[in-house]
Amino acid sequence: MNLGPHVSFIVAAYSVTAVVVAALIGWIVSDYAAQRRVLGELDASGVRRRSRQTNEDTAKGAS
Amino acid sequence: MAVIDLANPTRFLTLVNRVLPWLAALTAIVFAYGLYRVAGAPDDYQQGATVKIMFLHVPAAWLAMMGWGLMTVAAFGTLVWRHPLADVAGKAAAPIGAAFTFICLVTGSLWGRPTWGTYWVWDARLTSVLVLFLLYLGMLALYWTAEDPNRSSRAAAILALVGAINIPIIKFSVDWWNTLHQPASIIRMAGAAIDPSILWPLLTMALAFTLLFFTLHLAAMRNEILRRRVRSMRMMQAREVAA
Numbered sequence: 567m568n569l570g571p572h573v574s575f576i577v578a579a580y581s582v583t584a585v586v587v588a589a590l591i592g593w594i595v596s597d598y599a600a601q602r603r604v605l606g607e608l609d610a611s612g613v614r615r616r617s618r619q620t621n622e623d624t625a626k627g628a629s
Numbered sequence: 630m631a632v633i634d635l636a637n638p639t640r641f642l643t644l645v646n647r648v649l650p651w652l653a654a655l656t657a658i659v660f661a662y663g664l665y666r667v668a669g670a671p672d673d674y675q676q677g678a679t680v681k682i683m684f685l686h687v688p689a690a691w692l693a694m695m696g697w698g699l700m701t702v703a704a705f706g707t708l709v710w711r712h713p714l715a716d717v718a719g720k721a722a723a724p725i726g727a728a729f730t731f732i733c734l735v736t737g738s739l740w741g742r743p744t745w746g747t748y749w750v751w752d753a754r755l756t757s758v759l760v761l762f763l764l765y766l767g768m769l770a771l772y773w774t775a776e777d778p779n780r781s782s783r784a785a786a787i788l789a790l791v792g793a794i795n796i797p798i799i800k801f802s803v804d805w806w807n808t809l810h811q812p813a814s815i816i817r818m819a820g821a822a823i824d825p826s827i828l829w830p831l832l833t834m835a836l837a838f839t840l841l842f843f844t845l846h847l848a849a850m851r852n853e854i855l856r857r858r859v860r861s862m863r864m865m866q867a868r869e870v871a872a
Contacts, residue, residue: 570678572743579682579736583689587841590728594848601855608862613869 636713638854645851649844656840663837666830673827682740684831688838689733693761694796696726696842700768701793704786714850716782717857719789720772721849725842727765734762753802754810757795764792778857 569576663684673680699722706715737755738748749755768788775781803810823831 568678569681570672572677572679575739575743576678576681579685579739582735582739583685583732586728586732590725590845593724594845594852597852598848598855601852601859604859605855605862608859608866611866613862613866 638714638717641714642851642854645847649847649851652840652844652847656837656844659833659837659840663830663833666833670830671826676744679740679743680827682736683827684834686733686736686740687831688835689729689736690758691835692838692842693726693730693733693758694799695839696722696729697761697764697789697792697796699846700726700789701796704789707782707786708790714854716778716785717850717853718846719782719785720778721846721853723765723768723772725845725849727762727769729838729842730758730762730765733758752810753806754799757799757802761792761795761799764788764795768792778860 667681667684670681670684672678676683700719703715703719703722706712707719734755737758741750742748768785771781771785771788772778775784
C-alpha cells in the first residue's frame, strides 16, 4: 500500500486516533475495576445499600 | 423486560452486563472489516492517499455531534421526565463525545495541512466544531468538580440544551457561510456525491465508530451507577459512624 508523499500525516492521524480510543477504553476499564474494588471493600465492612437492606429484611420477614 | 424496567439501575446493570461483551465483540469485528476496506480503498483523484484520513475524520465528526445530541435527549430526561438514569447517560456521554470531537479536530488539521496548505482556518465549520469541543470541556468541568451529582445534573442539563443550538450551526455552517471546508457530500438532498469505492469503506468505519461509542457509553453508564452506589454507601457508613 503506497500512501504517497503525505504518509506522515496519514500515520499521525491513525496514531492519534488509536491513542485516544485506547486511552478512553483504558480509563473506562480501570474505572470499573476501581468502583468494583471499593464496593467490595464497603460490602466487606458491613455497609449495606438501603435497597439491599430492604430486600434482606423482606426475606427475613417472609421466612 | 419492559423499557420502563431499565429505569431501575440494578435491572439496567444486569442488561448491560449481558449485552456489553457481545457489543464489544461486534465492534471489534466491524472495525477489523472496516480497516480492511480502508486499506483497499482507492486514492482520491485530488487528495491522493490523504483521503484515508477521511475514514477517521468524518465518523469522528458525526459522533461528536451525536454525542451532544444524546446529552440533549438526556437533558430532557433529567428536567422533564425525571428519568433516574437520564443524568447518568448524559454524564457518561460527555467524555466520549469530547474524545471524538478532539479526534475530529486533530485529524481534520492533519488532513488540512497537505490539502489546504494550512492546519487551521477560522472558518464557520472549524470554529463551530472548536466551540463544540470547548462546550464538552465545560460540561466535563461541571460534572467532575461537583461533589453532589444531584446538584450538577440540573446545571449540566441546561448546558446541554443551550449547547444544542451549536449542532445545526455545525451542520449547516458550510451552507450558510463562505467556508474553506467543503460542503456536505454524503448527507445531502441530492444523495451522496462520493464514489461507492470510497463511500462504503467510509460507512463501514462510521458503523464501527458508532458501535464503539455505544459500547463505551454503556460501560461508562455502568461505572457511573457503581460510583453513585459507592457514594451513597459511604454516606451511610459516615452516618453510622456519627451515630
